[in-house]
Amino acid sequence: MMDALSVVTQLRDLASEPQNREAIVQDQGCLPGLVLFLDHQDPHVLFATLQTMRYLAEWPLNIPTMKNELGMMVSLETLMERSGLPDDINVLSREVYGILSAPPTPAPPSPERERRRNKPQFFLNSSKGKNKSVTLHIQGLDSTDQRGMCEEALLKVKGVISFTFQMASKRCTVRIRSDLPTESLASAIAATKVMSAQQVVRNEAGEECVWW
Numbered sequence: 081m082m083d084a085l086s087v088v089t090q091l092r093d094l095a096s097e098p099q100n101r102e103a104i105v106q107d108q109g110c111l112p113g114l115v116l117f118l119d120h121q122d123p124h125v126l127f128a129t130l131q132t133m134r135y136l137a138e139w140p141l142n143i144p145t146m147k148n149e150l151g152m153m154v155s156l157e158t159l160m161e162r163s164g165l166p167d168d169i170n171v172l173s174r175e176v177y178g179i180l181s182a183p184p185t186p187a188p189p190s191p192e193r194e195r196r197r198n199k200p201q202f203f204l205n206s207s208k209g210k211n212k213s214v215t216l217h218i219q220g221l222d223s224t225d226q227r228g229m230c231e232e233a234l235l236k237v238k239g240v241i242s243f244t245f246q247m248a249s250k251r252c253t254v255r256i257r258s259d260l261p262t263e264s265l266a267s268a269i270a271a272t273k274v275m276s277a278q279q280v281v282r283n284e285a286g287e288e289c290v291w292w
Contacts, residue, residue: 088117088128095135105142111149118155123166126159130172137179147180156180210258211241216265220275221250230275233268240265251280 091110094100104110117129136142146152156177160170220226227245230252234240239260244253254265262279269277 084117084120084125085122085128087113088125088132092128092132092135095132098139101136101139101142105136105139105145111146111152115149115151115155118152118159123169126165126169127172130169130176133176134172134179137176143180143182153177153180211255212258214254214256214262214265215280216252216254216269216277217280218250218252218269218275218277221245221247221252226272226275229272230269233272234265237264237268252277 091104091114095104114129114133117125120126120129133146137146156173159165159173160177218230221230227247230245231243234243234252234254237256237260239257241255241257243255245251246253256262256265266277266279269275
C-alpha cells in the first residue's frame with residue numbers, strides 16, 4: 081500500500097499539468113483526501129499537499145468547488161495557526177487560503193481564444209509617453225512562414241511595442257511609439273523582398289482606405 085507522501089506526490093505531479101487540474105477537482109475522492117492530508121504530522125506531506133492545492137487553484141473554475149469542500153477552509157486555518165512548522169509551509173498555506181477566500185474572478189477565456197489572443201502578439205520594450213496603433217495591410221502575408229518573416233522584420237524596428245496579426249484579412253496591427261514614423265514599418269516589411277505593406281486609415285466618411 082502506498083504511503084501518504086507517495087500518494088500526494090503523485091497527485092501533485094498530475095496537478096502540475098494544467099490540462100489535469102479540472103478533472104482532479106471533479107474527482108470524488110481527491111479533494112476529501114487533500115483535506116485529510118492537511119492534518120498530517122509529516123511536514124513533507126503537508127508541503128506536497130499545499131503545492132497540489134496551489135496548482136489546482138490556478139484554474140479559476142476550481143476555486144468555488146475547493147472552497148466549499150467540507151473541512152477545507154477550516155483545515156487551512158488550523159494549519160496556518162500550527163506552530164513549529166517550516167516557514168515554507170506557513171507561507172504556502174496562507175497563499176492557498178488567500179486564493180480560495182478571494183472574491184470570484186471572471187471565467188477564463190477558452191483555450192482556443194487564449195491561443196488566438198496570445199500567439200501572434202509580442203510585447204517588446206514598454207515605453208513611457210504616448211503610443212499609437214497603426215493597422216497595416218500586408219500583400220504576401222499568406223502563411224505562417226511569411227508571418228514569421230514579418231515578425232522578424234518588425235522586431236528590428238526600434239519603437240515597435242507590440243503587434244498582432246489578423247491572417248484572414250492579411251493585416252497587422254502594430255503599436256508603436258508616437259515619435260516613430262509609420263513609413264519605417266512599411267520599409268522594414270518591404271525589406272523582406274516577398275511582402276509589401278500599406279497603412280489602413282479611415283477617411284472622413286469613416287470608410288477604410290489604404291495609403292503609401
